[in-house]
Amino acid sequence: xxxxxxxxxxxxxxxxxxxxxxxxxxxxxxxxxxxxxxxxxxxxxxxxxxxxxxxxxxxxxxxxxxxxxxxxxxxxxxxxxxxxxxxxxxxxxxxxxxxxxxxxxxxxxxxxxxxxxxxxxxxxxxxxxxxxxxxxxxxxxxxxxxxxxxxxxxxxxxxxxxxxxxxxxxxxxxxxxxxxxxxxxxxxxxxxxxxxxxxxxxxxxxxxxxxxxxxxxxxxxxxxxxxxxxxxxxxxxxxxxxxxxxxxxxxxxxxxxxxxxxxxxxxxxxxxxxxxxxxxxxxxxxxxxxxxxxxxxxxxxxxxxxxxxxxxxxxx
Amino acid sequence: xxxxxxxxxxxxxxxxxxxxxxxxxxxxxxxxxxxxxxxxxxxxxxxxxxxxxxxxxxxxxxxxxxxxxxxxxxxxxxxxxxxxxxxxxxxxxxxxxxxxxxxxxxxxxxxxxxxxxxxxxxxxxxxxxxxxxxxxxxxxxxxxxxxxxxxxxxxxxxxxxxxxxxxxxxxxxxxxxxxxxxxxxxxxxxxxxxxxxxxxxxxxxxxxxxxxxxxxxxxxxxxxxxxxxxxxxxxxxxxxxxxxxxxxxxxxxxxxxxxxxxxxxxxxxxxxxxxxxxxxxxxxxxxxxxxxxxxxxxxxxxxxxxxxxxxxxxxxxxxxxxxxxxxxxxxxxxxxxxxxxxxxxxxxxxxxxxxxxxxxxxxxxxxxxxxxxxxxxxxxxxxxxxxxxxxxxxxxxxxxxxxxxxxxxxxxxxxxxxxxxxxxxxxxxxxxxxxxxxxxxxxxxxxxxxxxxxxxxxxxxxxxxxxxxxxxxxxxxxxxxxxxxxxxxxxxxxxxxxxxxxxxxxxxxxxxx
Numbered sequence: 001x002x003x004x005x006x007x008x009x010x011x012x013x014x015x016x017x018x019x020x021x022x023x024x025x026x027x028x029x030x031x032x033x034x035x036x037x038x039x040x041x042x043x044x045x046x047x048x049x050x051x052x053x054x055x056x057x058x059x060x061x062x063x064x065x066x067x068x069x070x071x072x073x074x075x076x077x078x079x080x081x082x083x084x085x086x087x088x089x090x091x092x093x094x095x096x097x098x099x100x101x102x103x104x105x106x107x108x109x110x111x112x113x114x115x116x117x118x119x120x121x122x123x124x125x126x127x128x129x130x131x132x133x134x135x136x137x138x139x140x141x142x143x144x145x146x147x148x149x150x151x152x153x154x155x156x157x158x159x160x161x162x163x164x165x166x167x168x169x170x171x172x173x174x175x176x177x178x179x180x181x182x183x184x185x186x187x188x189x190x191x192x193x194x195x196x197x198x199x200x201x202x203x204x205x206x207x208x209x210x211x212x213x214x215x216x217x218x219x220x221x222x223x224x225x226x227x228x229x230x231x232x233x234x235x236x237x238x239x240x241x242x243x244x245x246x247x248x249x250x251x252x253x254x255x256x257x258x259x260x261x262x263x264x265x266x267x268x269x270x271x272x273x274x275x276x277x278x279x280x281x282x283x284x285x286x287x288x289x290x291x292x293x294x295x296x297x298x299x300x301x302x303x304x305x306x307x308x309x310x311x312x313x314x315x316x
Numbered sequence: 317x318x319x320x321x322x323x324x325x326x327x328x329x330x331x332x333x334x335x336x337x338x339x340x341x342x343x344x345x346x347x348x349x350x351x352x353x354x355x356x357x358x359x360x361x362x363x364x365x366x367x368x369x370x371x372x373x374x375x376x377x378x379x380x381x382x383x384x385x386x387x388x389x390x391x392x393x394x395x396x397x398x399x400x401x402x403x404x405x406x407x408x409x410x411x412x413x414x415x416x417x418x419x420x421x422x423x424x425x426x427x428x429x430x431x432x433x434x435x436x437x438x439x440x441x442x443x444x445x446x447x448x449x450x451x452x453x454x455x456x457x458x459x460x461x462x463x464x465x466x467x468x469x470x471x472x473x474x475x476x477x478x479x480x481x482x483x484x485x486x487x488x489x490x491x492x493x494x495x496x497x498x499x500x501x502x503x504x505x506x507x508x509x510x511x512x513x514x515x516x517x518x519x520x521x522x523x524x525x526x527x528x529x530x531x532x533x534x535x536x537x538x539x540x541x542x543x544x545x546x547x548x549x550x551x552x553x554x555x556x557x558x559x560x561x562x563x564x565x566x567x568x569x570x571x572x573x574x575x576x577x578x579x580x581x582x583x584x585x586x587x588x589x590x591x592x593x594x595x596x597x598x599x600x601x602x603x604x605x606x607x608x609x610x611x612x613x614x615x616x617x618x619x620x621x622x623x624x625x626x627x628x629x630x631x632x633x634x635x636x637x638x639x640x641x642x643x644x645x646x647x648x649x650x651x652x653x654x655x656x657x658x659x660x661x662x663x664x665x666x667x668x669x670x671x672x673x674x675x676x677x678x679x680x681x682x683x684x685x686x687x688x689x690x691x692x693x694x695x696x697x698x699x700x701x702x703x704x705x706x707x708x709x710x711x712x713x714x715x716x717x718x719x720x721x722x723x724x725x726x727x728x729x730x731x732x733x734x735x736x737x738x739x740x741x742x743x744x745x746x747x748x749x750x751x752x753x754x755x756x757x758x759x760x761x762x763x764x765x766x767x768x769x770x771x772x773x774x775x776x777x778x779x780x781x782x783x784x785x786x787x788x789x790x791x792x793x794x795x796x797x798x799x800x801x802x803x804x805x806x807x808x809x810x811x812x813x814x815x816x817x818x819x820x821x822x823x824x825x826x827x828x829x
Contacts, residue, residue, distance in 0.1 A: 065613035104611055104739050106663060106746035106798070148671045151749075189337055193675035196692060198682055202424035204341035204692065246452070247434040248682045249750075 029078075030090065030117040030137050031217055032230075032264075033170035033179045036082030039305050043079040046278065046299030048072075048094070052291030055153070058243030059288055068102025070153055070291055074112070078301070088119045093144055096156040105154055108147075112157040115141035117164070130173050137166040137183075150192035152250035153291060159252065160187040160210045177230070178220045185213040190252055199242050199251060208253050211240030219264070226273075228266040232282070235259045244289050254289040261285055262295075276301040342696060343420065348411035350505035351704040355828075358706040359483030362826040364629065364713065365573050366476045369483035372569040374562050377488055377512045380496045388556035389497050395551045396501050403551055410548045411504050412699070414519040415474060415708035419695055421541060422470055422523075423684040425531045429458040430681055432616070432753070439614035443587060449532040456530065460752075460760055461623040461723045463685040465583055466530045468629060468713075468720035469574050470523055475713035477522040477570035478515060478706040481563065485510040494553045503552035513563035514555040515705045520545050521567025529575050581627040586620040593617050600734040606647035608736045608755040619754045624728025629717035630818035639725045639814055641807045644735050644757040652741075655801035659738040660745050663798040670796050671748055677761060677793035678749040686761050686790070687719040690768035693786065697776055710828050714771050718819035722767035722812050723760070729811070730755040738801055747798040759800045762791035762808025763815070770816025774823055787812070 036042060051071040054063050076094035083089060093114040099107035117139035124133045142161040149159035168181035187210040196204050214237045221230030241255035262282030269275050278299040284292045359369050378384040410417055433442050433453035442453055449455035456462055490512035494502045509515075520542040527538045546564070549555040555563075596618070600607035610616045627633060645651035662670075679686045694715050698708055735757035739745040752760070769787035773780035791805040823829060 102613065104745070104747050104751050106666065106748050146668060148668070148675065150675055151671075189339065193672045194678070194683070195676065196423075196427075196684065196689075198424065198427035198684075202420065202427055202684070203339065204343055204420070205339055207339045209337050209339050245431065245682075248431050249680075 030115075030119060030139055030164070030166065031168075031181060032219070033133060033135060033168060033177065034228075035085060035119065035121055036080055036088045036303075038082050038084050040082040040303060041080070041305065042301050042303040043077070044276075044299055044301040046076045046078060046092075046297055048074045048076065048295060048297040050282075050291075050293040050295035052284070052293040055291040056287045056289055057246065057248075060246075061292070064103075066103035067100040067105070067153070070098065070100050072096060072098040072156075072293075076299075078299070080301075086121045089117070090119065091116045098154050098156055100154060108151060108154050108156050110147045110156050111145045112143065112147065113141045114144050115139055130171070132172075133170045135166075135168040135170065135181075137164070137168065137181075139164040139166075148193065149190055149252050150194060150197075152252065152254075155252075158187075158210070159190040162187050166215075172223070175222050175224050176220075177223045179218070179230075181217050183215040185215060187212055192252070197251065199253060208251065210253055211238050211255070213238045213256075221264075226268045226270055228264070230264045232262045232264055232280075233259070234262065234282070241289075250289060256290045257286075257288040258284055258290050259286045260293075260295075274303050276303070343412065343416070343699065345408075346412035346416070346699055348408075348505050349413040349416075349705070350702060351507070351509075351707075352702045353704060353707075354507060354509040355482065355704040355706050356486055356509070357482075358479060358704070358710075358828070359481075359486050361479050361482075361706070361710065361828050362822075363476045363479050364472045364717075365577060366480060366570065369480045371573075372480065372566055374480075374484045374488075374513055374566055377490050377558055377562070380491065384558075385496075385556065388558060389493055389500070391557060392493055392500055392550055392553055396553070399503075399551065403548070406544050406548045407503050407552050410516070410545050411552065413705065413708060414516045414545065415705055415712060416695055416699065417545075418470070418474070418519055418523045419467075419691055419712060421538075422467060423688045423691060425527075425534055426458040426463045426466065426688050427682060427684045429454065429456055429531065430463065430683060430685060431457065432459075432681060433457060435614050435616075441614075441616055446532065446584075454533055458531075458685070459619055460679075460685040460687060460764070461586070461620045461626075461727055462583075464687040464716070464720040464723040464764070465578075465581075465626065467687055467691060468716040469530070469578055470526045471709065471713040471716040472629060473522045473526050473571050473574040474519050475706075475709040476573070477518050477567045478709045480566060480570060481513055481515050481518045482706050484513055484562075484566075485515075488512050490559070492554060493556050500553040504554045509704070511555050512559045513566055514546075514549055514559035515563065516545055516549050516555070517560040517563030518567040518570075519705065519709070521564035522571045523567070525568045525571030526574060529578060577627070582625045583623070586623040586626060588617070588621045590617075592621060596621065596731060596734045604646070604648070605734075606736050606741070608734045609740060610753055611737060611739055611751050612753055616753050618731070619752065620727065621731045621754075624724055624726075624731055626720075626724050628721040628724050630721045630815070630822060636725055636728050639811060640729045640732060641758060641811055643733055644801075644803060644807075647736060647741070655803050656738045656741045656745075659795060659798055659801050660742050662796045663745060663748060666748055666796075673789060673793045674748040674797040677790040678797070679761070680750050680752075686764040687716070687723070687768075689790075690715065690719060690764065690772075693783075694768070694772055697772070697779060701776065707828065710826065711775050714775070714819045714823055715768060717822075718767045718771045718816050719764055721818065722763045722815040725811055725815055726758055726760050726763040726808065727754075729758050730760075733757050738798060745798045749797050749799070751799055756800060757804050757807065758811060759791060759794050759804040759808035761794050762787075762800075762805045763812040765790040766809040766812025767816040767819070768812075770813050771819040771823070774820045 074094040074096040078092040080090040094112050096112045097109035119137045163186040166183035170179045190208050191206050216235045218233045219230045236258045238255045260282040264280040266278045281296040444453045444455035489510045492511040494500045524538045524542045546560045597607045679689050735755050737756045765787040769783035772783045794800040
């Protein structure tokens, strides 16, 4: 290796940095109050790890020595683009693998669902140091592969195509924020590999009626220039469905409810603000027909501008 | 502006997806049964347990012109004044066929009760008790052998009861109400079959009586179904009340013969005792073979280990041992090791289609079991054949006696050799569906399936290739799921074929062909 090589490499890196304009990096998911600036593009991977020993069979909490610890891991690729500062579009898709530590059941793995969201911030009120913004988020998620869905709890997904409509209000006082949102998830029916199944009655079809669901989230914390730290309270409620009967296997149409507490952290590197590091954790405090999972995640976001546009100020 | 467009797009998609989520079962809209042949002479078909078709007397009905009969016609007219939408739904449901609908109800109950009991705190397991059926675990645990036997008893009893019914129908030759009074509305297809006693009431009565034994916690549910069906027959103008009363009574009487047999067929002792369970281990070890062990935690006692001693329908008990195949290779042999290695190779990188086949045929806990799956296959084909009720019952009885006897020989073989599962021999074998809690050799799915395919191919020869393909796929599903060796499945198919042939032999001489 000679010094010219290093020189050249450094130049390329500098060029890349110049091309990818300075940008404001915040979590940018469908559930937070962060918007990307116009023409700003952000992308990166996120790793998620969730595991549980106990689950709720209906409302009854139990363990299962024939499953041991069930661990789901995924790597999700996210993209996010600012059409305008008030209208963002984002998408993600994970590769998921899941296994049980005990018993004899085979693991599952594969590419799961793609999700696409449009996030709109139509209204913002500012008064002094207080700011209130309203968001509307619409999205769709659908399986990217024909993965097996009737193999709970070791399936990688539930297989339905979902339409998600979310309303969100964000209040901010200086760096302190409170964000509340509610979503309605319209879920399509799913087709399983069996030609009949029993939920509360026998169905002579492979089609399973999926109840819709609602999701609520309250998040609060600090939203600084480089650091974002929030506490989360999240609830998923299935609007219908039925309970797993004693010692039975689950079905995708079970009444799956889950309330978790957690935290979301994000740090944008001061010296290299294209790059953000994300991390978070969640713990299930109550549920129904789901595992009591402890989850954590970690990810990277890299941001740049598609078009060479005005350099935005680093503002929140 | 762009935002508004995007949001309208989302709203429109919501409209599309939310149109209708109601699901329709394959037999929900089955048209009313209109048999191509009423089988008027079925009263002489060979019965299974009844000595004679008139073992139970049915009194001669009131003449059609009598005041009693006219009162019954007036009852129909009164009911027909106001037919509710619920009643119309009932007519639509039940007119598809009594044997069909009761078969579906039975499959539903099997699926509902096919749940292995949860363990006690000390790691032992409770067992359902027929004497105390509502206590956890509820009685029964309708696992595959239990289910096979339940389907067989109910189908066989329905068949005998309907042969008796046809005997009296021809003898008394009472015309249907709508033939007597042309002002009645007719809400079912017309038939020239005499109406006394009502075949629907017979099937309802015999089934309800059998269910007291087989599903004692569902008596109230069954009674409600029976009343629905009987009401539909009167409301639709198909039967007068005395057809119903006589039919239900006859059905219940015929059931008593089958209940008496069931109480003495050794199924009650099939669960075994701790002594019986440990004897399997010691006798297998004494032969120098590795004995089967439960792969569940905590270790669960083997499923119905003495089911292989249950009294078969199609042959006598001494034939069971003759139908049992020779032993699998010794657990210490290279051949046995190779069989298990071949199973291991299957599950290393399962394809999506492999999983589809496995799940399609898995019929594990919470399902109507492999025998129930073959009932579903048969029923959906029988619908297209437009059989009379008595022929429906005859074909279902042949199918289910075949499945039960296949279960008996299979279970007998499983516990005779007490052969370990592939996963017991190679612990890295993870299975694509749950491993059943009983020995490996021979495959139950394969035995059940080929016994069913054999008799169904005799009943509907045009479907032979399809039945054989299904049976072989069912067998394959157990190999590619890591549950069985290929040998387990091949031997199961062989035994199933031999058992199925007994049903074929009976079909050839029962007078229905």
